Amino acid sequence: MTQHHVIRIWDLPTRLFHWTLAAATIALVATAKLGGNAMLWHERLGYLMLALLVFRLAWGLVGGRWSRFASFLYSPARLLRYVRGGGQPHVDDVGHSPLGALSVFALLIVLVLQVASGLASDDEIAFTGPLARFLSGEWVGRATWYHADVGQYLIYGLVGLHLLAIAFYALVRRRRILRPMITGDKVLAEPVPASRDDGRMRALALVLVALAALLAWWVSRLDAGGGF
Template sequence: MQQHTVRIWDLPTRLFHWSLAAAVVALVVTAKLGGSAMQWHLRLGYVVLALLAFRLLWGFVGGRWSRFASFLYAPARLLPYLRGRGQPQVDEVGHSPLGALSVFALLAALALQVASGLASDDEISFTGPLAQYLSGLWVGRATWYHADVGQYLLYALVGLHVLAIAFYALVRRRAIVRPMLTGDKALPQAVPPSRDDGASRARAAVLLALCALAAWWVSRLDAGGF
């Protein structure tokens, strides 16, 4: 069968994916180390905040297969896919219906973890910049969620994500990791590629810079803002 090599994941999406993975690992390590490492934990939280804000924007203006519209599946598409009666010619191009659920769940869980961290106060060495604007009740709830709920939810979701990748790679014999490294995917049919040229990458760089500036502004709130 003839294979078509198609650019599915644009460079900004790939860089976001691996940068977020590295930042999350570093966040876990610094949280477990505690002490002075918590300052790095806070800084990495701002990095993840900027990355998540970028991905939100890129989900509307990024490459074709990175846009939320390309993998926002209705339940009517998800259920047949889970029963093995999906549409492989469509479902397996970018994120599959099940993969899309994983992506949205991870992004939502990370957003909640970052938001709760920014509003937390462990009364020892860590106070988020948003804590000063909230009542003690909400700061307590944010601290509880961040330390006792959110991190374990993330562990579970990341574990399921890794297991799904292993299942597709080892059982279904489908390349999952390589396309996120090279951007290209070998498909049995030709599909429109994601735009991944200089102009697109420049737009991504501007968006990321704006998101980084917004994250820096949030980090300065406990110092009175700009």
């Protein structure tokens, strides 16, 4: 009989981040398309996204074992082996797979660029980013162009690929990759070290969330000459 092991892979802060990021992304797209008064909420959600990304970058260094960037930094050779079907499922598919890791890093980079360009953009109608006053008109124009005409479409593409990957794993490989991001646990054929997900880790996450929120608030105050 095959023995199965239930292992905590995704800690609670990572799971909350994941679903909050998904909701914030959808809301940002919706408010951008609605325009008008909805742009006020688009701006607020942009600061929320900034705080989320700052938290995730920090959590990628000190969070649960499988949420740390070090756990899914794969070499090009290992990625190629995985794509060709020559990987090690009991290792590669515990946390983020090599392909999944590539998707995570790509999405984080694109979201960081989208938030940064938004903070530096000026639509000359309803919104001027708090960083715009520190930049030349040329750079503000570039940021505005990227934010409106490039970045959002990169996000659409990456989100679409993400959804296709979920469908592929569910329908072709018969693997449920959404449930572990809800419960935190994976059922594995071989034991692996679990992610730490106790009270101290969650308290650390709350401290990081507070610091990230404080940073986002400070950035929001720059357009008014505010600060600490």
